Each structure stands twice: as structure tokens, then as C-alpha cells.
Amino acid sequence: MSDAATAETAVHPPSPGFLAGVAGRLSAESRVVEGEPLARKTTLGVGGRARFYAEPATREDLCLLLRQAEKCGIRVYLLGRGSNVIVPDEGVDGLVLRLQHAGWRGIEAGEDGRIWAGAGVRLRKLCGEACRQGLGGLEFLEGIPGTVGGALRMNAGAMGGWFFDLVEEVHLMTLGGEEKKCPKETLRYDYRICHDLMDTIAMGVYVRAPSRETASAIKRRLAAYQEKRAESQPRESSAGCIFKNPEGGHAGKIIDELGLKGKRVGAAEVSAVHGNFLINRGGARAADVIELVRALQEEIRRRRGIELHPEVLLFGRDWRDVL
Numbered sequence: 466m467s468d469a470a471t472a473e474t475a476v477h478p479p480s481p482g483f484l485a486g487v488a489g490r491l492s493a494e495s496r497v498v499e500g501e502p503l504a505r506k507t508t509l510g511v512g513g514r515a516r517f518y519a520e521p522a523t524r525e526d527l528c529l530l531l532r533q534a535e536k537c538g539i540r541v542y543l544l545g546r547g548s549n550v551i552v553p554d555e556g557v558d559g560l561v562l563r564l565q566h567a568g569w570r571g572i573e574a575g576e577d578g579r580i581w582a583g584a585g586v587r588l589r590k591l592c593g594e595a596c597r598q599g600l601g602g603l604e605f606l607e608g609i610p611g612t613v614g615g616a617l618r619m620n621a622g623a624m625g626g627w628f629f630d631l632v633e634e635v636h637l638m639t640l641g642g643e644e645k646k647c648p649k650e651t652l653r654y655d656y657r658i659c660h661d662l663m664d665t666i667a668m669g670v671y672v673r674a675p676s677r678e679t680a681s682a683i684k685r686r687l688a689a690y691q692e693k694r695a696e697s698q699p700r701e702s703s704a705g706c707i708f709k710n711p712e713g714g715h716a717g718k719i720i721d722e723l724g725l726k727g728k729r730v731g732a733a734e735v736s737a738v739h740g741n742f743l744i745n746r747g748g749a750r751a752a753d754v755i756e757l758v759r760a761l762q763e764e765i766r767r768r769r770g771i772e773l774h775p776e777v778l779l780f781g782r783d784w785r786d787v788l
């Protein structure tokens with residue numbers, strides 16, 4: 466196992482041509498670098514560097530980066546707010562793209578109850594805008610600390626609502642740089658997954674608010690949800706629920722019943738507040754978190770005969786390789 470310092474400085478094999486191929490062709494506002502640290506770009510705060518990292522400012526720049534990556538045989542990964550990912554200590558051997566520039570953070574509410582939100586818009590912001598417009602039914606998104614792009618890929622949900630309940634049309638770019646407008650009916654989605662976004666990039670979405678309400682009624686519901694979260698979720702760094710809930714059960718409840726709250730590997734710990742949250746006590750390595758996931762999974766399988774599957778993604782890798 467490598468220590469955090471080694472992970473931070475991990476060097477990926479050189480790829481001549483990628484940076485040279487985009488140099489001077491991207492707009493001045495786009496950013497592309499080699500060896501960018503990723504830990505601080507995630508809520509859990511662990512992991513190494515991206516071999517290449519870019520924040521394109523425009524669709525044209527996104528397309529150029531994708532085509533150059535394809536040409537150089539470099540894999541592409543999308544990072545939103547990083548609130549549902551664990552970056553491995555060895556980093557990510559590919560091009561990590563983040564739709565972080567203001568151009569991806571536009572919100573526009575129409576008269577008809579439809580709202581356009583760019584992939585880089587934070588869910589909290591989307592919720593706030595809907596509330597200002599008197600558009601109800603988006604409140605469940607408020608406490609989910611991700612972006613629209615991440616919420617689409619994950620079909621994020623809370624308090625009985627799912628992101629795809631709201632979706633009307635998603636605007637995508639394929640890894641080959643082709644733009645597509647996909648009505649909801651054409652997309653395949655399920656519990657915490659949109660299959661069609663596994664290998665494509667969501668650029669933005671039209672959502673439709675389920676109801677028109679007064680801002681004060683919406684605010685009341687928001688306050689109730691906030692209170693519920695504050696009582697039931699830890700404040701420490703985490704990546705949200707680590708396991709998907711098994712059919713008919715709750716992963717957090719099982720962990721609690723088995724007395725596994727507080728279990729620790731290095732600085733990674735099962736939260737005492739919510740058993741399905743693994744928290745970073747400060748200075749945790751991805752290897753600690755992965756080992757804790759493995760240990761929990763194994764103990765729950767042994768004592769309850771239940772197979773839990775991670776909801777949090779291992780960024781750039783497959784859980785099957787490490788569990």
C-alpha cells in the first residue's frame with residue numbers, strides 16, 4: 466500500500482501528443498494541466514492525481530479535448546462535485562474533465578414551469594432558483610451536495626424523490642464529440658444509475674417542476690428536509706451513503722444492528738451518526754476507505770447473508786478489482 470505522500474506524487478506514464486495537440490487551440494478560459502491533485506475536489510478528500518485534467522469553457526473546447534483524447538488513446542472521466550466518488554491513491558490514469566466553468570453553470574426558468582440547468586449547476590442552486598420562481602417539487606435535491614451532471618448520472622434521490630422524476634430532456638455529448646438531445650423516454654435509468662451516461666457527458670438538462678406553489682410553502686418543506694438531514698447525517702467529510710440499500714432493507718440499519726458504527730481503518734471510520742456513512746477523520750487514504758468497505762461487506766455477508774454493493778463509485782476503477 467502506498468502512503469498518501471507517495472500517492473500525491475504518483476507519476477503516470479507520459480503521453481506525448483495530448484497536451485501538444487490541444488495547445489493553442491482551446492479558448493483562453495479553458496484550463497488543461499497534467500498531474501492535477503484530485504482529493505480536494507471531492508467531499509471525502511482522499512486520493513491521488515489525474516494524469517490529465519481539464520476544465521473546458523465551451524462546447525467546442527469540450528469537443529476538442531474529447532477528440533484529442535480519443536486520438537491519443539486516453540480514457541476520459543467526468544468529475545462533478547466529487548460527492549459520490551473515492552479517488553484511488555494511485556490517481557486516475559486518464560483525462561479528468563470537470564464542467565466547472567461559468568458556461569456550464571447557467572440556470573434559466575421559463576414561464577411554463579420548465580427549467581434549464583447546465584451540468585455544472587449545484588443542486589442547491591437549482592433548488593433555490595425553483596423556489597424563487599414558485600416552482601415546487603425540487604426540494605428533495607437541496608441537501609444533496611452534487612451537481613446536475615452528477616445527479617443525472619447517479620439518478621440522485623432523497624425523501625422519496627428521484628432526479629429522473631423531474632427530467633424532461635438531457636443534452637449530451639458523446640465521447641466522439643457529437644451533441645445529442647435526449648428526451649427522458651429515450652434514456653435508461655434506475656436506482657442510482659443512468660445507463661446512458663456511463664460513457665457520455667451530460668451538458669445540461671431541462672427539468673419540469675411538478676407543481677406551482679408559493680415560495681413560503683416551498684421554504685417550509687425545505688426547512689423540514691434540512692432539519693431531517695441535520696439530525697441524521699454526519700458533518701464530517703464523507704461521500705454520502707457508501708452502500709446501496711438492499712432490496713427491502715436499509716444498509717445503515719444493518720450496520721447499526723451489527724454494532725459496526727465506529728469501526729475504523731486508519732483515519733476512515735463508520736460514522737456514529739449514520740452507519741452507511743464512512744467519514745474521513747483527517748488524513749485518511751483511499752486504501753483505508755476501501756479496506757473498511759471490504760471489511761463491512763465481508764462481515765455483513767458472514768453474519769447476515771446479505772450482499773451489499775457500493776453506491777459510491779471508485780473513480781477510474783472498478784470495485785470488483787479491489788473487493
Ligand SMILES: Cc1cc2nc3c(=O)[nH]c(=O)nc-3n(C[C@H](O)[C@H](O)[C@H](O)COP(=O)(O)OP(=O)(O)OC[C@H]3O[C@@H](n4cnc5c(N)ncnc54)[C@H](O)[C@@H]3O)c2cc1C
Nearest residue numbers: 543545546547548549611612614615616618621622667705
Ligand atoms: C453528505 C452527503 C449527502 C448525500 N446525500 C445524498 C442523497 O440524499 N441522495 C443521493 O442520491 N446522493 C447523495 N449523496 C451522493 C452525491 O451527492 C450524489 O450522488 C450526487 O448526485 C453526485 O453528484 P456530483 O456532482 O458530486 O458527482 P460526482 O461524485 O463528481 O460523480 C458521480 C458520477 O457522476 C459522473 N458525472 C459527473 N458529472 C457528469 C456529467 N456531466 N456527465 C456524465 N457523468 C457525470 C461521474 O463520472 C461519476 O461517475 C450525498 C453525498 C454526501 C457527501
